[in-house]
Amino acid sequence: MQDVLKVGIAGLGTVGASVVRLIAKRDNRLAEAAGRPIRVTAVSARSRRKDRGIDLSGARWVDDPVSLAADPEIDVFVELMGGAEDPAKAAVETALGHGKAVVTANKALLAAHGPALAKKAEAKGVALNFEAAVAGGIPVIKTLRESLLGNTIERVYGILNGTCNYILTRMAEEGIAFEECLKDAQRLGYAEADPTFDVDGFDTAHKLSLLTSLAFGTLVDTKGISIEGIRSIKPVDLRMAEELGYRVKLLGVAQRTADGVEQRVHPTFIPKDEAIAQVNGVLNAVAIDADAVDLTLVGPGAGGDATASAVIADIVDVARGHRTAPFIRPVSALTKPSRAPMTRHEGGYYIRLEVVDKPGTAARIASRMAQNNISLESIVQRRAGPVRGGTDPAAAAAPAPVVLITYATTEAAVRRALKAMDTDGILLGAPQVIRIERN
Structure with a gap:
């Protein structure tokens, strides 16, 4: 069996504490799966005195997470502090710069700096794993x-x-x-x-x-x-x-x-x-x-044990020597996204309208929809009924709301039709528009 994989963890909140506890609890099983023992040998957090319900007697305490990231006595740096900027960013950059694998659950950091961090990981030939950053315990990144x-x-x-x-x-x-x-x-x-x-x-x-x-x-x-x-x-x-x-x-x-x-x-x-x-x-x-x-x-999608499960799976991959480009392809092969404007989105829509109660209103609604080539699947009018807690203007308004379900159309067409109805003076308040997603 290979040498121990020495893990340093920055951040001992709910997830970090669960990672420490589960690694200790499943010690033998993880060693068998990874082909080497996995040990948490150093930690960093805001307070040493806080009772986290875990045994940290076998881990060194490092006050500064950036110093922990540079520590020559750890093999993998686990960032669980959160936040898009420092100290999380500086710590991850430091770990990668020192040739250490990084595991993180920090979606904000990756959303802001993911490609730049991935480029550093590729240059050093180390892993940057982030299964826990999306959907907690669901293994969608690995999928x-x-x-x-x-x-x-x-x-x-x-x-x-x-x-x-x-x-x-x-x-x-x-x-x-x-x-x-x-x-x-x-x-x-x-x-x-x-x-x-x-x-x-x-x-x-x-x-x-x-x-x-x-x-x-x-x-x-x-x-x-x-x-x-x-x-x-x-x-x-x-x-x-x-x-x-x-x-x-x-x-x-x-x-x-x-x-x-x-x-x-x-x-x-x-x-x-x-x-x-x-x-x-x-x-x-x-x-x-x-x-x-x-x-x-x-x-x-959240919670200590569920998220820790994903973090530990990433650590085991590091222990096995399994590494892939963080975003599947090298950063140099990632393309600049061509953004599809929302006005061109096509699909069905739910539209709830509060309208004035006068002759011709229904005809005007139908006319404006037809002018924009919007076909209606259904038109429903119901009293909103009582609501518990808070206030619901739709429930209090008179008359009852008119609900339209459209066939597939474009966002732009819906917005044009609603703007025309507002110009006609038949709307009471802002319309509710919710897109429909079908397979």
């Missing part, structure tokens, strides 16, 4: 890097944020408003005190940018993602979705189009019979549509 190399991928999409999925699931099942559900999520630890990064879609966008690069061979392009969060979703939208045969999920979607790669994050209507529509609570799911196979992977 894209290794298992689907014989495929041409057309679309990758998924539920990539457990906080949003939990909130939308609770809202749908219990008929409660976003505000109340968010408070519950914060109380239970599923949402941060400042939930902006999650509920406004930025966390999903960071993860999507990495999946896009892996799937399509492009440079990471977070700025090219169209992003919408879930704050605008009302209980009436979820009830209408159920009635019409859909569920609402916050999806990150990347797909090939004639205009380039389309990247978008937004609430989405998904037919109830599709597997990803049935993924509820804090679970994540990633679906991959390729020419040879279609896959849907489901599992815990």
Whole structure:
């Protein structure tokens, strides 16, 4: 058996503590799988005094994570501090510069600096592994890097944020408003005190940018993602979705189009019979549509043990000497993404309108849709009904909302039709527009 693989871990929060505990617990099994023992020999975190419920007696304490990254007594540097900039960035750069393999769960760092870090790893001939950065315990990075190399991928999409999925699931099942559900999520630890990064879609966008690069061979392009969060979703939208045969999920979607790669994050209507529509609570799911196979992977997208599982799998790959280019292709082979503008997006739409109650309104709606070559699959009018928690303007407004389901059309056509209706003076408030995603 080879020499011990000596691991240094920077960051001992929920995930870091779980990594230490699981490596110690599965010592013999990991050694058999890796062909060599794996030991955590050095750690770094903000506080030495905090009780993390783990045994650190066998590890040296290093106050500065950058110093740990340069430590000649470790073989692999595990970055679990988080954040797109220093100290995480400086520590990872230092480890790579010293020829050490790096394992990280830091999607923000990779979304901002992934290609540059990958280039450093390639130059030194070391691994930069980041399975835990996307979808927690779901092995989607390894699937894209290794298992689907014989495929041409057309679309990758998924539920990539457990906080949003939990909130939308609770809202749908219990008929409660976003505000109340968010408070519950914060109380239970599923949402941060400042939930902006999650509920406004930025966390999903960071993860999507990495999946896009892996799937399509492009440079990471977070700025090219169209992003919408879930704050605008009302209980009436979820009830209408159920009635019409859909569920609402916050999806990150990347797909090939004639205009380039389309990247978008937004609430989405998904037919109830599709597997990803049935993924509820804090679970994540990633679906991959390729020419040879279609896959849907489901599992815990966060949490100490789930994320630690992915981190440890990356460490075992390092111990085995298994290394591939971080983004499958060398950085020099990654192409600048050709962004497909959202105005050219094609698909079905759910449109909820609050309209004035006067003769000719329905005719005007139909006319504006027809003028923009938008065909309607259905038109529904229902009273919104009561809502628990928070306020729902759609429930209080009179008359009842008008709901339109369109056949496939373009984003630009929908926006033109709605702008014309607003000019006509028949709309009360902003329309709710939710895209429909079908296989």
